[in-house]
Amino acid sequence: MPLKPQTYDDRIVRLSAEAFMSAVLQLQPSASDQPLRAAFARLLAGFEAERDPSLAVRLDRLQRLDAMLTRMAPAMLQAVSDDFGHRPPEVTRLADILPVQMTLRHTRRHLRRWMKTRRMPTALVQRPGWNRLMRQPLGVVGIVSPWNYPGMLALTPAIAALAAGNRVMIKPSEIGPRFAELLREQVAQSFSADEMVVITGDAELGRAFVALPFHHLLFTGSTAVGRQVALAAAANLTPVTLELGGKSPAILSASCALERSVQRLVAGKLLNAGQTCIAPDYVLLPRARVDDFVAAVQRAHAALYPTVAANPDYTSIATERHYRRLLALLDDAKAQGATVLPAHAEAPSDATRKLPLQLVLQPRAGMRVMQEEIFGPILPVLTYERIDEVISYVNGHDRPLALYWFGDDGAEREQVLRQTLAGGVTVNDTLWHIVQEDLPFGGVGASGMGAYHGEWGFRAFSKETGVYHQSPWSASKLLFPPYGRTFERLTAMLRRIG
Numbered sequence: 409m410p411l412k413p414q415t416y417d418d419r420i421v422r423l424s425a426e427a428f429m430s431a432v433l434q435l436q437p438s439a440s441d442q443p444l445r446a447a448f449a450r451l452l453a454g455f456e457a458e459r460d461p462s463l464a465v466r467l468d469r470l471q472r473l474d475a476m477l478t479r480m481a482p483a484m485l486q487a488v489s490d491d492f493g494h495r496p497p498e499v500t501r502l503a504d505i506l507p508v509q510m511t512l513r514h515t516r517r518h519l520r521r522w523m524k525t526r527r528m529p530t531a532l533v534q535r536p537g538w539n540r541l542m543r544q545p546l547g548v549v550g551i552v553s554p555w556n557y558p559g560m561l562a563l564t565p566a567i568a569a570l571a572a573g574n575r576v577m578i579k580p581s582e583i584g585p586r587f588a589e590l591l592r593e594q595v596a597q598s599f600s601a602d603e604m605v606v607i608t609g610d611a612e613l614g615r616a617f618v619a620l621p622f623h624h625l626l627f628t629g630s631t632a633v634g635r636q637v638a639l640a641a642a643a644n645l646t647p648v649t650l651e652l653g654g655k656s657p658a659i660l661s662a663s664c665a666l667e668r669s670v671q672r673l674v675a676g677k678l679l680n681a682g683q684t685c686i687a688p689d690y691v692l693l694p695r696a697r698v699d700d701f702v703a704a705v706q707r708a709h710a711a712l713y714p715t716v717a718a719n720p721d722y723t724s725i726a727t728e729r730h731y732r733r734l735l736a737l738l739d740d741a742k743a744q745g746a747t748v749l750p751a752h753a754e755a756p757s758d759a760t761r762k763l764p765l766q767l768v769l770q771p772r773a774g775m776r777v778m779q780e781e782i783f784g785p786i787l788p789v790l791t792y793e794r795i796d797e798v799i800s801y802v803n804g805h806d807r808p809l810a811l812y813w814f815g816d817d818g819a820e821r822e823q824v825l826r827q828t829l830a831g832g833v834t835v836n837d838t839l840w841h842i843v844q845e846d847l848p849f850g851g852v853g854a855s856g857m858g859a860y861h862g863e864w865g866f867r868a869f870s871k872e873t874g875v876y877h878q879s880p881w882s883a884s885k886l887l888f889p890p891y892g893r894t895f896e897r898l899t900a901m902l903r904r905i906g
Contacts, residue, residue: 441616447605448620451548451575454602460545461573463520469570469603470519473563474512476598480590481505484559487586491555493724493761499680504559507843511564514845514862515571522571522866528874533902536879543870545573547623550646552614552637554629555583555726556683556783561628561651562591566604568865574624576604579617581629583726615640622646624869628685629653630781631806631854649858649868651685652851653781656808658688658838659798659824661815666697669814669836670704674751675712676812676838678765681723682785683730686810686831688838689782690771692798695791702749702767705787709751709765716764717757724761725784731761734784740776741768795820802828806854812838831855 458465485497488504528539549569553562562578569576578595580588585608592606599605607617618625618637621644627637628651641648658673660666677688693701713722725731735756742748752764768788771778777788792798802811811830813821825833831851832841842849842861850859860868878884886898 444607444613444616444620447601447607448548448577450602451577451605454600455545455547455575457602463523466519466523466571466573467516469599470512470516470567472598473567473570474509476594477505477508477512477559477563480594483590484587487590488558488584490586491558491584492726494720495680495723496721498721499723500559503557503680507560508563508567510843511567511845511861515567515866518863519571519866522863530876533905534876536881538877538879540875540877542873542875543572543867544873546869546871547574549574549576549869550617550620550622550625551576551578552618552625552627552629553578553580554685555581556680556685558584558587558591565626565649565860565865565869568860569624569869570604572866572869574869575602577617577620577622578604578606579614580606580608582608582610582614619643624649626858626860626868627651634856647858649860650851650856651849652809652854652856653685653783654806654808654851654855655689655778655781656686656810656812656830657798657802658691658812659802659814660691660693660697660701661795661813661817661820662694662697663817663820664814664836665816666700667704667707670701671708671711672837673812673814674705674708674765677787678709678712678722678785679839681725681763682765683723683726683783684839685783686839686842687783688787688810688812689808690778690788690790692790692792692801695793698769698789698791701789702751702769705751705765705767713752713764716752716754717760717762719762722762725763726761728761730784731758731763734763734782734786737777737780737782737784737786738766738768741771744772744775746771746775746777795823799824799827807831807852809851809855810834810839810841 485500488500489495489497523543525540525542528541530537530539551562551565558580562580566576566578580591588608592608595604595606607613618640625641625646626649627634631652631654634650634652638648638650660669673688713719716722725734738748747769749767749769750764751767754764756763763785765785765787768777768786770791771788777786807829809831811828811833813824813835815821821835829852832849834841841847845862847861848859848864849861850856858868886894
């Protein structure tokens with residue numbers, strides 16, 4: 409059974425670190441949840457023993473994570489590939505190792521400034537008192553990471569949480585068991601059980617995990633599961649950051665350089681065989697350019713991946729279930745009258761679970777490819793006459809996690825960006841906004857809530873506490889009762905000067 413927040417508060421507040429762990433373990437005992445709850449209790453006790461780690465302690469933890477990543481990288485390349493059936497080591501290095509290294513470097517460079525307590529402006533009528541802002545660790549942060557980019561999406565938020573002074577518990581996806589076990593072993597070697605732990609297990613364990621009374625919970629995954637995570641966290645009033653998905657549009661302006669734009673679009677769509685939460689999910693392009701677009705896609709596919717089934721650069725669909733789901737999306741589109749046009753001469757390979765890019769021309773709204781996040785190498789193609797149609801279409805659906813615009817018309821670009829709302833945007837390319845450490849990354853509405861990366865990650869896992877310091881010479885006593893003419897005059901003056 410999940411821990412109840414009111415019992416948790418009553419039993420463990422103000423206890424020593426040892427009593428802290430014992431109290432948590434005694435709450436609502438359950439044999440199946442006992443290891444999970446014991447791990448949480450150790451992290452909680454560790455936080456209580458050191459509620460505000462110094463800069464040196466935080467940097468040491470980040471350094472150990474960096475060394476761990478370097479040590480595990482060779483085994484990680486193989487584990488991730490085995491989990492997928494086949495995934496090029498270059499993709500894992502590019503998407504799961506390099507971004508984590510970049511995040512570590514950026515975080516260590518800026519951490520002292522992020523931690524610094526800063527003076528804040530003080531209203532004239534509150535002086536000579538003064539304000540400051542403190543950033544404090546929250547406690548124990550839970551991270552539920554997905555299978556598609558298992559390294560980046562587990563370790564990047566862990567870096568932010570550790571930098572903010574928290575303890576961390578990670579639950580990787582059971583769809584990637586080899587990587588999950590490798591991460592569990594490596595974290596256990598690099599961190600004490602009261603600093604950071606990895607918990608592995610199935611969906612049932614995942615449900616117990618998100619029911620723990622974390623001080624912050626970050627989940628990356630589907631919108632449907634994200635709703636359940638939010639409900640479970642709400643029982644404990646746990647704040648959440650949800651990085652979900654949805655249908656991210658790629659808009660090709662009439663002003664775009666078609667060949668270059670299509671090459672970048674196809675490269676972004678086919679990275680990891682489309683198994684990317686911010687992959688372009690459908691295309692909107694001028695009606696007059698459909699034939700040119702299709703030909704450009706076929707050329708780009710042939711240049712990037714001359715072969716598919718036997719190509720070591722092309723990623724397999726991660727599971728048989730996901731592979732069959734994608735084929736079913738195509739069957740549904742064909743059955744409802746759409747034109748499904750392969751962008752490559754090779755047929756899908758059941759043996760390797762490799763699927764070449766498939767274009768779905770002029771799909772109807774009721775088709776599954778237009779209702780579900782695709783998460784694979786299928787690309788619906790919609791057409792338009794005026795850019796206002798594009799804006800209306802995007803705004804008529806759930807807000808996407810990403811939006812891509814290609815073109816050279818600056819006025820149209822700004823019109824699209826200002827009149828739509830997405831989690832993040834890349835202009836004249838795809839995906840690259842996710843690795844910008846000086847920009848926040850986060851969804852909006854059905855594509856998520858909250859944001860992290862860079863300083864936004866540090867702030868997401870911190871409590872920003874406002875502190876007002878009253879002066880010995882304050883006139884606040886003039887507002888004390890008994891009330892009378894002095895009170896009325898002072899409040900009238902405060903209304904005037906603010």
